Amino acid sequence: MRQKEKTKGATLICAFEGWNDASRAATNVIRHLVDVYDAQEIRSISSDSFYDYQVSRPMVCNVTGVPRIIWPETTFYDIAMPSGRHLYAQLAPEPNYRWMEYCQRSMRIAEELDVSRIITLGSMFAQVPHTRQLPLEETHLSERMNTALSAAADDADCSDDTHDGPAGITTILDIMASNEGLDSSALWVSVPQYLGTDECPQGTLQILRRLSLLTGLAFDEGQLPKKSAIWKAQASMLVSCNDELKDYVHHMEQNYDQEMQIRGLSDEIGKPEAEQLIKEAEEFLDRHNSF
Structure with missing residues (x-):
């Protein structure tokens, strides 16, 4: 049963490596925020039972000559903003198994942090030119579900242009968050497919700017505008050849x-x-x- 809407609390932004993260445009938003602000790791979800290590392989890191195994893991950050506000972030590889249990654990951590709003970030390859603003789609699932419920109650036609088909972990988390009464939104940017899997700072920058409007937080863009200009120039050089x-x-x-x-x-x-x-x-x- 859908819970009562929560009072306004904290915001949690979520991004996952893999299928939902073309050119790492989405996860790099969280990495950027963690780099430019005072961010602390406050929660985690271990890799046990959620990952196929032949897909999400552990890494070996040598510290003072001693090898250390770094397992795939979900990390939650508390990002302190100069205004005094705090923004929470969830960063992880997309899990391979037990999505329902994984999302339930994520929701319990969100509840512990008094989160009332979840914003998932994603990026996908598409037929879009690098010379224009990259298409960015913003959806508000909680609003859409409320509209559909109202239309169903009124026996009205609630059809729209929403996509039916395969879903990533971000969509599952969006739906579960909305069902639990949280404000659920998603930001997806389209990146040029013909440029391959290299990072796309332009996509990261556009998500960051839209995220700023959604949260009311003025984010430090750091080197992203410069990196975006270099990315565009390099892409144009590749195309010209x-x-x-x-x-x-x-x-x-x-x-x-x-x-x-x-x-x-x-x-x-x-x-x-x-x-x-x-x-x-x-x-x-x-x-x-x-x-």
Whole structure:
């Protein structure tokens, strides 16, 4: 049964390595915050029974000549902000087993920390050009579920454009948090698939900036803007050396710009007409941007 909505408390941000973390754009948000602020490890979930060590392998670290085994582990941080506020963060490899138990443990730790809001972070590969702002999707599951419940009570049509399909650990955690009465949100950035698995500081920077708006905290961006500029310049150099790739990116730029223009006109021409134009733009992308 859904619990009563909690009073306003702390915020917990969560990111997981692996399927939910293309180019490490999501987990690097937490690593950045831990690096630039006074952060303390306050809780952990051990690797026992949650990981396949042939997938999430332990690491060997030599300290003063003595080898030390570092096992995959979930770490919770308390990040102290200059304003006096505290932000909690959960960082881990995506578990391989027992997701229900894992999320239940995460929720119990959130309860101990008096968390009332959970924000999960993710990144995915997509057909997007590096020369434009990377698409960033913000969803509020608790609001969506309340809308669906109200529509069901009124016997109304509550269909929308939400995705049905395979889910990562972030989605499971989002749903469980919302079912327990927490405010649950998700931020997902799309990163260029053609650039491979190298880090994407632009994606990290965009998540960080949106996270700042969601939490009302002015985050120190550190070296991220400079790293993003270098990332874009290196990507442009790579593209310039390959005519086929250059043409591929050019088509994506055209369709990106067209879609942005259509979205800008949506308020003027009405939602149904705008949706039809967006659909046509997406079909054009599918026809011309296979690489």
